[in-house]
Amino acid sequence: MKSFDGRMIYITGGSSGIGLEMGKIFAARGADLLLLARNSSKLEEAALSMEKCRLSPKQKIGTLSVDVADHADVGKKMSMALEKYGAPDILVSSAGINKYADHFENITYDMFDEVMKINLYGTRDMIHTLLPAMKKKKGHVVILSSAAGLFGMFGYTAYGTSKAALLGLADSLRYELKPLGMKVTVVCPPEVDTPMNLDEAKTLPKEGRAVKSMAGMMSPQFAARVIVKAIAREQYLFIPGALTRFLYLMHRLSNGRGTRMTSDAVIWMVRKKMGK
Numbered sequence: 001m002k003s004f005d006g007r008m009i010y011i012t013g014g015s016s017g018i019g020l021e022m023g024k025i026f027a028a029r030g031a032d033l034l035l036l037a038r039n040s041s042k043l044e045e046a047a048l049s050m051e052k053c054r055l056s057p058k059q060k061i062g063t064l065s066v067d068v069a070d071h072a073d074v075g076k077k078m079s080m081a082l083e084k085y086g087a088p089d090i091l092v093s094s095a096g097i098n099k100y101a102d103h104f105e106n107i108t109y110d111m112f113d114e115v116m117k118i119n120l121y122g123t124r125d126m127i128h129t130l131l132p133a134m135k136k137k138k139g140h141v142v143i144l145s146s147a148a149g150l151f152g153m154f155g156y157t158a159y160g161t162s163k164a165a166l167l168g169l170a171d172s173l174r175y176e177l178k179p180l181g182m183k184v185t186v187v188c189p190p191e192v193d194t195p196m197n198l199d200e201a202k203t204l205p206k207e208g209r210a211v212k213s214m215a216g217m218m219s220p221q222f223a224a225r226v227i228v229k230a231i232a233r234e235q236y237l238f239i240p241g242a243l244t245r246f247l248y249l250m251h252r253l254s255n256g257r258g259t260r261m262t263s264d265a266v267i268w269m270v271r272k273k274m275g276k
């Protein structure tokens with residue numbers, strides 16, 4: 001696989017799940033890393049695990065606590081980061097939450113707002129703040145959207161909306177950054193076995209669980225490995241997993257009808273079993 005030797009990579013959400021596993025792979029390929037998330041002790045633990053994977057002790061592996069949903073905090077912390085670590089060659093925006101996967105009527109304005117602030121505005125803010133510095137390096141922006149941004153899902157009015165919006169952001173941003181020699185990759189994984197799903201499981205309705213299971217589940221190690229490969233080949237839209245790619249192809253070919261018919265049937269069966 002391509003070497004990332006000497007590349008500076010910032011990873012939001014680098015302390016857990018997909019971001020953590022991507023960091024280990026980047027470290028093993030020679031990159032310098034800056035891991036960003038809110039919880040400092042988890043960041044330190046993640047950095048230690050990446051130090052064990054790095055090729056050389058000269059590789060920098062730094063951490064910085066930041067709340068991507070806090071506009072002022074992002075501005076302040078990113079100027080500190082640029083001064084200490086230099087501009088990123090690659091920015092991976094993996095920070096995200098999937099709380100409040102529930103019936104739309106149970107999702108309050110504040111819950112919806114929290115999901116948007118972290119998943120959408122947090123990604124927007126990180127890119128916008130780092131863009132002037134990244135332009136000089138012809139950098140690469142990587143956005144973690146989701147299969148839930150490609151397909152509607154029962155219980156996903158908040159999370160799915162934020163992830164679909166990220167696809168819109170990526171699509172427009174790509175046109176603006178390409179003439180500058182910059183790259184954009186947007187990634188749409190199906191379910192990945194990470195701590196995020198523990199949050200989701202607290203509220204996800206049975207109908208949503210059943211529909212989601214159709215696309216299968218992958219390990220964070222596998223997801224990270226194939227995402228890093230897609231970044232290395234500078235692919236724009238990347239959908240990890242052959243099954244998800246097949247479902248997306250069917251979705252496009254049937255203009256969404258195939259997905260709606262299958263999901264409606266699964267939801268009908270689950271509700272019948274529940275006596276609804």
Ligand SMILES: NC(=O)c1ccc[n+]([C@@H]2O[C@H](COP(=O)([O-])OP(=O)(O)OC[C@H]3O[C@@H](n4cnc5c(N)ncnc54)[C@H](OP(=O)(O)O)[C@@H]3O)[C@@H](O)[C@H]2O)c1
Pocket residue numbers: 012013014015016017018019036037038039040042066067068069093094095096097098118122144145146147188189190191192193194195196197
């Ligand atoms: N897991 C899946 O099934 C799946 C599927 C498709 C797409 N994705 C997407 O992949 C990305 C990574 O998900 P994951 O499964 O790896 O999740 P995860 O294991 O729960 O990790 C989420 C990371 O984001 C950080 N984070 C959350 N809120 C933040 C905030 N306000 N500011 C800064 N950092 C924040 C967390 O650290 P702190 O809490 O310490 O801040 C953590 O490092 C997400 O964008 C997710 O939507 C996940």
